Amino acid sequence: MKTTQELIAASAKYLANTYARFPIVLVKGQGVRLWDSDGKEYLDFVGGIAVDALGHCHPRMVEAIRAQADSLIHVSNLYHIEPQIRLGKLLCEHSFADRAFFCNSGAEANEAAIKLARKWAKDHWSTDRFEIIVMHHSFHGRTLATVTATGNEKYWHGFEPLMPGFKHVPYNNLQAVERAIDSHTCAVLAEPVQGEGGVNVPGDDYLPGLRRLCDQAGILLILDEVQSGMGRTGKLFAYEHWGVEPDIMTLAKALAGGIPMGAMLAREAVAASFVPGTHASTFGGTPFVSAVAHAVVSTIIQEDLPGNAARVGKYFLDRLAALKEKQRVVTAVRGKGLILGLEVSVPARTIVAGCMERGLLVLTAGDNVVRFVPPLIVTEADVDRAVAILEGALKGLS
Numbered sequence: 001m002k003t004t005q006e007l008i009a010a011s012a013k014y015l016a017n018t019y020a021r022f023p024i025v026l027v028k029g030q031g032v033r034l035w036d037s038d039g040k041e042y043l044d045f046v047g048g049i050a051v052d053a054l055g056h057c058h059p060r061m062v063e064a065i066r067a068q069a070d071s072l073i074h075v076s077n078l079y080h081i082e083p084q085i086r087l088g089k090l091l092c093e094h095s096f097a098d099r100a101f102f103c104n105s106g107a108e109a110n111e112a113a114i115k116l117a118r119k120w121a122k123d124h125w126s127t128d129r130f131e132i133i134v135m136h137h138s139f140h141g142r143t144l145a146t147v148t149a150t151g152n153e154k155y156w157h158g159f160e161p162l163m164p165g166f167k168h169v170p171y172n173n174l175q176a177v178e179r180a181i182d183s184h185t186c187a188v189l190a191e192p193v194q195g196e197g198g199v200n201v202p203g204d205d206y207l208p209g210l211r212r213l214c215d216q217a218g219i220l221l222i223l224d225e226v227q228s229g230m231g232r233t234g235k236l237f238a239y240e241h242w243g244v245e246p247d248i249m250t251l252a253k254a255l256a257g258g259i260p261m262g263a264m265l266a267r268e269a270v271a272a273s274f275v276p277g278t279h280a281s282t283f284g285g286t287p288f289v290s291a292v293a294h295a296v297v298s299t300i301i302q303e304d305l306p307g308n309a310a311r312v313g314k315y316f317l318d319r320l321a322a323l324k325e326k327q328r329v330v331t332a333v334r335g336k337g338l339i340l341g342l343e344v345s346v347p348a349r350t351i352v353a354g355c356m357e358r359g360l361l362v363l364t365a366g367d368n369v370v371r372f373v374p375p376l377i378v379t380e381a382d383v384d385r386a387v388a389i390l391e392g393a394l395k396g397l398s
């Protein structure tokens with residue numbers, strides 16, 4: 001396996017066929033740049049799908065990895081873990097939350113949130129209060145419970161029977177939530193900004209409205225900030241834009257900057273329903289991943305990367321809006337901070353391929369939205385280069 005063609009052939013032969021991969025092999029990264037196995041350079045506006053918040057091989061992250069690898073990589077949660085304690089404190093001090101549970105992915109963080117909401121409802125209400133209201137076009141993961149919560153039938157097919165206890169309603173529609181809440185409801189679960197479902201930003205009354213409906217019914221508001229959290233939208237957590245706080249929040253993607261980690265954060269009265277024995281994870285919050293996450297989160301806060309996401313994101317959104325005026329295939333432009341979407345009247349994948357050929361990595365969000373989730377360290381100059389390449393790809397269509 002020396003050439004790119006040999007590697008791709010082996011990939012097709014030995015790996016589960018779960019991804020429609022593009023025919024390149026990425027082998028090196030630095031900042032917002034990547035190189036493939038043939039030495040071609042790319043500007044990375046995918047960032048491992050909103051994961052590589054600090055870009056590739058950021059010195060503070062590399063240093064944290066080296067230092068922790070030299071002292072302690074893994075011990076069980078049977079014992080207190082110093083980096084995990086520091087990380088929990090940092091996240092709680094910068095959010096609504098009082099306690100954190102660590103796991104390894106977004107789906108797992110949402111599993112923990114679903115279990116905690118059900119347990120809380122059993123503790124405070126009754127055994128028949130277990131339903132969670134979830135949104136159309138949402139994405140919460142690929143485990144059986146989280147794929148059921150996900151509001152997109154295409155992820156369900158072949159896996160039935162799905163998990164009981166989820167009720168799907170349209171996103172950004174408070175009346176639908178109000179109608180759906182009944183004596184079986186224990187929580188409402190939503191993304192503050194939908195990522196996979198097409199980069200959908202709700203109206204300004206939506207999150208405050210969800211908070212009010214949950215308070216009136218005495219049920220929990222769970223926000224899935226797996227993609228929108230860690231500075232992505234221009235605030236450390238997206239809920240801060242709307243002046244409301246959830247009862248439970250889930251995080252993953254950018255949390256440890258590319259080392260796998262998920263987290264479920266909750267306020268005290270809700271977290272109290274988890275006691276020794278109710279939930280656990282072998283790898284959750286190991287010394288290694290916790291130390292890396294602490295370095296990543298500290299860097300995001302100290303270098304005001306949410307501020308950079310807001311500023312550069314606004315500049316990027318304006319440039320995309322200008323592009324929409326010139327290019328007829330662009331039908332809408334939307335997003336917040338550095339999660340932006342370009343709705344197009346052709347298959348979005350053709351534009352993604354056109355950009356890749358020209359040295360820019362972007363991805364889709366559904367069939368007709370091109371999504372941009374670059375590292376949070378991206379600059380206006382990087383955006384200028386990306387927009388020039390994107391414009392070339394759009395022109396190349398006709």
Ligand SMILES: *Cc1c(COP(=O)(O)O)cnc(C)c1O
Pocket residue numbers: 104105106107108110139140141142191195196224225226227228252253
């Ligand atoms: C990516 C994502 C998930 C799933 O995370 P995994 O780490 O792939 O399990 C869940 N929720 C949202 C909003 C996501 O964007």
